[in-house]
Amino acid sequence: MAVHTSQSVVKAAGENTARGRSRGTGTPPPTPGRLRRALSVHWYAWAMVAPVVVVIGVIIGYPLVRGIYLSMTDADERNVARSIGVNEIPATYEFVGADNYVDALTGSQFLGTLGWTLVWTVSCVSITFALGMALANILNRRIAGRSAYRMALILPWAIPGFVSVFAWRFLYNEERGLLNKVLGGAGIDAVPWLNDPTWAKFAVIAVNVWLGIPFMMVALLGGLQSIPSEQYEAAEMDGATAWQRFRHITLPGLRPVSTTVVLLSTIWTFNMFPVIFLLTRGGPGEATQILVTQAYKFSFEISPRDYAQSSTWGVLILVLLMLFAVIYRRVLRSQGDNW
Amino acid sequence: MRRGITATALVAALALAATACGSDDETGSKSSGELSGTVTWWDTSSVGSEDKVFKKLAEGFEKKHPKVDVKYVNVPFGEAQNKFKNAAQAGDGAPDVIRSEVAWTPDFANLGYLAPLDGTAALKNQDDFLKQAVASTKYEDKTYAVPQVIDSMGIFYNKKMFEEAGVEAPANLADLKTVAKKIKDKTGKTGLYLRGDDPYYFLSFLYGEGGDMVDAGSKSVAIDKPEGVKAFKAVKELVDDGTAKTDASDGWENMMQAFKNGDVAMMINGPWAVADTLTGKEFTDKGNLGVAPVPAGSAAQGAPQGGHNLAVYAGSKNLDASYAFVEYMTSVDSQATAAGELNLLPTRTSAYAKKEAVDSEIVGFFKPVVETAVERPWIPEGGSLFEPLRIEYTKVLTGQTTPEKAAKATGDSYRKLLEGWK
């Protein structure tokens, strides 16, 4: 419901935002006179966004610039500035240009980790989407006990993520975890959930899907409820089967919601730190290490801490995500979606 | 960016000035002759067994110096190194005294985080300390820590299970395999638990094949020599043929539970595990725990020498009380208490003559082991050698790489870490 109204309001808003006084976009670069005029017209809008601009500039912009700079140095634990009581140690790291980027992009570690990160992201998002869609469709029907089911299904979202991850770690333990004890009771050999590279990959994906389904389900359910029932009634009059109705009404109707949730959950999954960090710490070996956890490891877990390499990976991750977002938008637009 | 750095330096300089004033005050309190203030101590001993004893010992210091408040904090061993670095670099939240594993000490000292202890109250009767124990506390001719406990590794076994299977402690890898097989046949249990997530437990196999991580004498990397490959092969074989079981995560917990519950008959471990082991249901009778030297490999027999030191944070606001606390915790009496209650090995020669140490079978067993244990080079990178090895070791055990590739990959990381080494 809300989805649909917001959608139409936004469109309306987009069309008549001007309200006669602001025609800012598309104006050529302002000359001093224009600037004064722009200021007199837009001062309140600028004043309203000022707090966010300032805050973002100071606490995101400055660190970001510093991070990019660090990625072009050889900064590590031993050459950054430290002040320890009486020992005062100044920074001695040097500018090395694009060396770190060349190393990262030509070495096997970054590309290998990227490969698994992509597998992880694509499988998590697609499985979560498919299951979330299925459950949303079921819950959108008239069915007894619907709200009880809904409560239960939303629960994984309501519990803080780190708590759930610890709970899963408890269940996964190879020797003493409940999962293997139940399997053992059924005569199945213990599964090395977190100890075998392939199983560990499966296990982390399963946990992330478990955590992600409620959001997906709820968002899609909202989308389903916003599809006008007249469309279905009309289709029924025309003799469309259930599958045809799903294919030609439900799916197109869900498009605005699903494009957004897929984008969001791709970004979230790509950067999903807690699941990997708390469940496997990237192990066994480096089998489940994704880009973000590996970058964290460079700066806080190895010795000497490699701040430069960590920043390099961070910048590369950001570039990848931005590329993804831009391409995603392009594709949607080329398909006639005015997102 | 340049400006950023200058600003950083300026802030740091101000902080320096502030701490300088602070230490003036401290000297003031010292001249009155009585120690006061708070000493925060980060202990890394096992929770539920060792921590109780150390906490009580620390409280004893408060009785001696009523104006000093010792704040005991137990930080998990696996996290302490990183937490200390986080805190020490920031200059906030760091403890006054940290229980620093031997390999961490040169690293911390190199980073400037530790206060030099020569000529302070922290060092007393230095000649009494075991020579091997003192080695890791020195960095560039200064002393940065005081040895608290020393240790090595041995094979821990369940005597009851050994009797049932009619076997004796294995002397070498071939023995180990036959012993494990007999145990499997007789009791249905696995022979050995081998920690797969911590390469420290791999070292005795590495030494057994005549290998090492690095050779500090010739400044060369040793792990990727044929001996290193053989060691990787040896542990892989143990897991593959069912002699040992292993885990790639939660290894400590799984090992201790399996051994305490009698699910495995042996584990390779050190004195630090004794107190916890004795809480297990198989060891309500303490006599059921047997300890033997680690099995020899094809070339030699050896276990790593390890231990813990107490070090003082260079930025501590209460240096004098911290020095005194370190001295107290490493005194003969404190070490005797730890030996008596926890079977931990003293670092002072005279503590071995104390009744508590003499009465402890475990201490008696480990003393000669420690004396012949393999000493690692005490270089700042000493602690950093483990992470690359951990990754490859776990990969070998879980079949993600071959022993040859693992040895080579570890060697490559070492060369990156140790500039200019061969």
Place this chain on the structure above:
Amino acid sequence: MTTATDTPARHAAVRKVRLRGERSPLASVALHLTLIVASVVAVFPVLWVLLTSLKPAKYATTTDFFRETTLVNYTNLIRDTEFLNWFANSVIISALSTVIGVFVAATTGYAVSRFRFPGKRGLMWTLLITQMFPVAVLIVPIYNIMSTLGLLNQPTGLVITYLTISVPFCAWMMKGFFDTIPREIDESGEVDGLTPFGTFFRLILPLAKPGLAVTAFYSFITAWGEVAYASAFLVGDENLTLAGGLQKFVNQYGAQWGPMTAASVLIAIPAALVFLFAQKHLVTGMSAGAVKG
């Protein structure tokens, strides 16, 4: 589930297409079965933690549902650990970063929703991109800056750090809410001679209260569940947040499932209660925010 209704539907199509809301008893059973299985999978891990927390620690890994039911894990947790401190830290840090985030971002959400002005496009993109920031790109520089300012290991430092997440998020999400408020209200304000600020504070803000609440809630739970910054920035035992504190129980050198499960339950209950009660609003809010968000 489509397949479940599919086949009967085709058969029925011969006579009459099966309408929505009608289905065979078989299909109903299949639907309920699917839902039951899904619900069990969703609830069980949480339920198991609750049951484990009520067993003495030595039975933590047994498969019995109940065994010598006791609250000893809870009393130990409260008495022997800094749990209450961690809880308080988490509440304070999350609440502060939420309140400041909402406060700073509210007018921006409105301006971006209503006006066209030079720089708007750039701002929108910035807000979008900052939400993609991997923790890895900012954590090192922020760590170093906080370290020189002496704010590491301080709640203030973490609050400032969390603002890097909450400010862009709140601005973006609130834009979605303001979009749903009819523009006629702005116009009536204008007719009454109110300035844009007056319109916003007197007319729009009161209408947007539910939206603000939802935004605040999401911002709160994001900070509440944050792991990476909290693990790296906080060191002292009593300074930790819950995400950092729980790692003391389960780590490389030990797994104390007794206090762990008890702590999990105490953390999860308030969060889950709020979530389930406010569910309707949250869902509406999420979809409003999500579609334009």
